[in-house]
Amino acid sequence: MKRVEVVVVGAGPAGLSAAVAAAEAGAEVLVIDEYPQPGGQIYCQTPETFLSKFDERSYDFVHGKKLLQQVRSLPITFMTETTVWGIFDGRLLAVISKNKKKELWAETLILATGAYERPVPFPGWTLPGVMTAGGVQRMLKTQWVLPGKTFLLVGTGPLQLVLANQLVAAGAKVLGIADASSWHHSWRYLPMMLNESRMFIQGIGYLWGIRKARIPLLKSHAIIRVEGGNQVERAVTADVDDNWHPIPNTERTWDVDTVCVNYGFISLVELAALAGCRLRYEPKWGSWVPECDQNMKTTVSHVYVAGDGAGLGGAFVAAHEGRIAGVNAAMELGYYTNYRTHPAQPSYQRLKRLRRFRTALDALWQFKDGLYDVIREDTIICRCEEIRYSDIKEAIAAGAEHVNQIKAWTRSGMGFCQGHFCEVTIAHLLAAATGRKLEKYTVRPPVKPLPVEALTDKDDVA
């Protein structure tokens, strides 16, 4: 089995920055990622065979390219198209790499797994044409494919504003943006936002672009349902109150073929859980995150976390957290012993300011669970196993007290996505009905589906 000094899981801004920081000190670094190319979601690139780079002037592209060049100038090994499906004894990584199974032994482990979009079930959310905003953005940025013709953007937060601009630039028709958060009290956060003037100006730029394209931006407005036969034919939205409870008789109908949804993000923490790291629930993000100290070290001594998988902060926070994690992992291995100022010192300082900015964003766009009111008896909660709200309600009525019981009784969370898209909702429904604390399904390997051959002696698992 191969021993590696620093194993980084995830090749987004956090993972790449961590890899650079550790490799600069001379540590042996291996980066694992599921995609064919490094970059993650925000710094994703078009395939190498595409001739011109369409989005060349965009800030993300330039920043990502700089980071990738830095990565290439260092002796960092990459394992792309590789899935980590299990971590055993905190150090043994079981992976499937391009259909071959492999095991690795990590001296130190940096988990930069990122986040995924918070799933909010509403009637019709399984219809083709309902996509996450991040998925649509990725399709645009890496493939130059518009996945629809007429778009409605629903959700909350800055991604919708960015995506609207990108869709317009790609020639799509964006009929509207429904943002569930309200303008109430937002002036309070203005000083915090002005602290990061460049990002603030960027945000104003996105708002200006939306205005120029005459896209209505409706605040305190959310998705109620999507209708259609074999795909999205129309979407219905409504006003919501401050806790996002839909207000009756305020519905609007939109004739669109694509609905982009983003009600914020959930950190991907299952690998941290498998590594033995203690998790905590963070109410301001509505997500479980691994506990970590200011050096990004988790409760397991050789395991570090960075980026959105360590708590939601966006690409810049991720890069600095990555640097801190990389430097500290290298130090643990005996590198970076002679220095006058700490090699990650600028990142510690920068993070303090960036986090203040994020506090404002978190407060402005915090998820409110009144939106779960849109769930009907027959709304699918678990997309994989096709479990409806009525099934979940039945399980709760029958005395289920924990999410794992609901999983065992209804099969929710047992499908391909391994509970990512039903866990949050079921935890909420159970907590709301019983008054108990929010829970998580127990995390077990494999965290992603794998061919059964992966558990046999065969090397090729097809």
Added chain:
Amino acid sequence: MPDDIHPRIPKGARGPKIQFELDGMPAVAYKGETIAAVLLAAGRRTFRISPKEKQPRGLYCGMGVCFECLVTVNDVLNVRACMTPVEAGMKVETGVKRPKESVTE
């Protein structure tokens, strides 16, 4: 495949084309494109039919987490269309396909 799926992209910018097989028919993709991109560019939004209720499903999360976009690639079931680049000569099948040795029904 229509070039106008992203109207602002200059013609030819996608680079070389490759041949593959989609649902038993010859098809063309640009090298490096994911299976999901090829399907959506061709206007095909249903990638599979859900096993229990036979409902259409397509691309949802687009980043490898939700497993909604599963297709069959070179007879291997349940491959994520959003994560898998098309390769020359590849056999891609949409819809639900049961394993050959399946004895149910």
